[in-house]
Amino acid sequence: MAKVIDFQTDPSKYRHWRVEYDGPIANLFMDVDEQGGLFEGYELKLNSYDLGVDIELADLVQRMRFEHPEVKAVVMQSGKDKVFCAGANIRMLGGAEHAHKVNFCKFTNETRNTFEAAGAESGQYYICAVRGSCAGGGYELALACDHIILTDDGSSNVALPEVPLLAVLPGTGGLTRVTDKRMVRRDLADVFCSLEEGVRGKRAKDWRLVDEVVQNSKFEETVQARAREFAAKSDRPSDAKGVELTPLQRSFADNGSITYSTVEVDVDRDKRVARITINGPKEEAPGSVEALHEQGAGSWFLRCARELDDALLHLRLNELETGVLVFCSQGDPEAVMAHEKVVFDNLDNWFAREIALYWKRVLKRLDMTSRSLAALVEPGSCFAGSLAEILFAADRSYMAEGDFEEDNRPVATITLTATNFGPYPMANNLTRLETRFLGEPGKVGEAEQHKDKALEAYDANELGLVTFCFDDIDWDDELRIFLEERASFSPDAMTGMEANLRFPGPETMETRIFGRLTAWQNWIFQRPNAVGKEGALQRYGTGVRGTYDMRRV
């Protein structure tokens, strides 16, 4: 599976999804092209999916928010007759390498979190209309919706057959959403997750697995009525003009490096390090939200979010040996602040809100990126506000102290803005500064008093905003030693360590999905009972059941 995976697509290229727009309602049809798999060796039967299907879904969810401000409810449904969705494609999983399985699950989880959040954050609600078999990852799609309606036709069902059938977990949020979102009684959850055939009809409602069970003859009508009810709760505008997400400007070099309009990615494969430089805006900030809207996808702040997002996804899937991501920035901090200000001063505007929420998602994607993250605050950098947030997402940060010889760029500074104190909660529902100062909560307030000021190294260090400060005598050596050492550690140990250290404090469904559920699934994805030659994933479809080592661990 060494082909390059591209996360950029657009509706003209979709093979698996289509949308029928009907005023405030979007009817979203999953209609997977069996022959449209991302790799060779499997057919996407029964609306089963692979990463390619999910890349389209992620694109679609994103576009629905930006390009269709008028859409207030999305009805997720199947474009096929007898099946809603059979979940992740098993042959694909059986053939995939461990890293691909893990990255596939992470991306699908992020996509589900995105449309799950759309209702509460952005007034775009997802209604799931289940007709036919809705199994495994299919039911996990449903679980991430705001409302699940199941038809009562004697055969349509919901099921999580992974454990009995495949010896793996419903790992795309399935177990967590059953217990913590739908709050199914734990013994009934145990029964449900052990039943290959799933649950249908009234029992599905009684067990809290779906919100409504509706007679088949009234299904369509009820679904659309419910969608209209949800739409009526939305604060999205009915008559605003959408913003088209135009294609990203980017070019790839042979050595893996990428140049975007605002982001540069320098990949050093020998050293296993990628340097990601964000270039601050050179153009003036739009003077009003109308001007921002006019710029649309061309506005620096939105462009930067999209490019950073694409870069992270690209590195995750295509540069597996790049263990350390080093974040740098260059530009004028005041310009960054001006560009984010027009967004955050206008959060009552749907488009400004979408941009802010997108940055929130990109920063979460960064938190969840299982590479060591370091940030360098160098002379000439522009870590202000939203960009400064990257410093607090990083595992550690280095700041240049004072003047650097033969470097005439401005001295390194950090500038905090209001965006560092609220709008970008992590998965644990704390801000990154709150997370950072869990043991010294007073430090958050102290930092807030220094908002909107360019802080040089001494002050940034006193405030606890950076890990280390070095002057130009030590800078290069210290960084070289750190990067060499970090890149030499076992990648697995780093992944486990970072997954634990990055998310202290409270837990949420999100931290549980990426922490506990994912960790157990990854463990199972290493176990011969699931992935061995005689394991369930390999044996699937052969008519012969997996042969298991029966020892409990």
Next chain:
Amino acid sequence: MAKVIDFQTDPSKYRHWRVEYDGPIANLFMDVDEQGGLFEGYELKLNSYDLGVDIELADLVQRMRFEHPEVKAVVMQSGKDKVFCAGANIRMLGGAEHAHKVNFCKFTNETRNTFEAAGAESGQYYICAVRGSCAGGGYELALACDHIILTDDGSSNVALPEVPLLAVLPGTGGLTRVTDKRMVRRDLADVFCSLEEGVRGKRAKDWRLVDEVVQNSKFEETVQARAREFAAKSDRPSDAKGVELTPLQRSFADNGSITYSTVEVDVDRDKRVARITINGPKEEAPGSVEALHEQGAGSWFLRCARELDDALLHLRLNELETGVLVFCSQGDPEAVMAHEKVVFDNLDNWFAREIALYWKRVLKRLDMTSRSLAALVEPGSCFAGSLAEILFAADRSYMAEGDFEEDNRPVATITLTATNFGPYPMANNLTRLETRFLGEPGKVGEAEQHKDKALEAYDANELGLVTFCFDDIDWDDELRIFLEERASFSPDAMTGMEANLRFPGPETMETRIFGRLTAWQNWIFQRPNAVGKEGALQRYGTGVRGTYDMRRV
């Protein structure tokens, strides 16, 4: 490692620990016998430990609570000159099978949780006096104490070198306690956990890794003074008589079955099922707390807890293929209630309190047992109060409905008591009924209204207390089908599923240690970078570093 592991020991057999009692202070010395390993093939150098060392510690912690009511502060220290403790023995880990590694970590975690809880729950505080190198599992011992004092002698240090040195995690609570108990700033935690040589002196205090750093010349004096300060906060009695934990009465059969005085364990290795029957008390309950004290370790309620605890540990380590534990009870529910009542009516008495807290720990041990847990409420059973709690710890429960033909035992009932509504919180800090009814919190109050009444199947089912009810026509078949099916599933999938379904709702340090941290560690324990022939655990001590697959997952 197929030898039978016995969790019963007593001070006359200790090889690794000793205690000097000094009124309210117990000076506890870790002085591991290099030649005293539980298995062949390694020496326990530098106060490193294996499961055998931890079995002694667990025994000691337990005895300290029951046999030494006068002990109010325990000083954990090293009996060796230059080392505090080097952590888990690496050669032991390198040679151990996966299941042993996982069970070893779980038991050591439970032991640390037990002494960590002793201060807050029972007024027995642990002070850690660190002199010499305190690394890995050594620092994790310290982290579980109430207070850590480090000597400032220029070489004594604390360290978590697992990641750089061994390519595994500090998995015995290390990462979690660094972030969530000591609330070390996450970037400093990242640095600390990447430093083989650890941190010493003032920096250890500044980074919140220890509570005090004390000049070497004043170390002893300060430690004892601090211990006396903690002791002064304790509500334990100074002049009460301890209760000796006399040897358990038990006998093992060749087929793996065990008979205790109150518990029978029938192991069916072919079916991979163990039936654990708790026999209710035949003797009358002690009429007063004095009478309870007189009975001491012979009292039914304490005996039952100790026997159940031993049975669980035995099954976990010695019957790896037994995938399903089926809990039954036989006896008079009223008698069970009378025996628990004298304990719960007298929680201001130190001994009664210790018994209640011990039951709390045993029930937590049950929650954490990675086997499928089923409970059968059969005719003649006595699931009342503390025993009924087992029904809510189980993954599912079956209740016999009405009279069973040719069975003259009393009809099956469940009786809730006050113990089901408070004193036995799970690791998530909710009661098992609160956890069960997370989605319908009103059900807890409803159940409480039916306290102290023997509920037959219809009522128990209406109240949501059991999963299924069957009459005598269906009972045998339904159970047979369930047990056969359950025992046929992949044990790994069951482990992952149960670890997720059992702990919905809030998270605590405990759920994070057993959920997130343990799951990541188990994953790493499967990865070649750690456990492969060229992995770090195998290469340790050879002078050659592990060879790693550098792909990030």
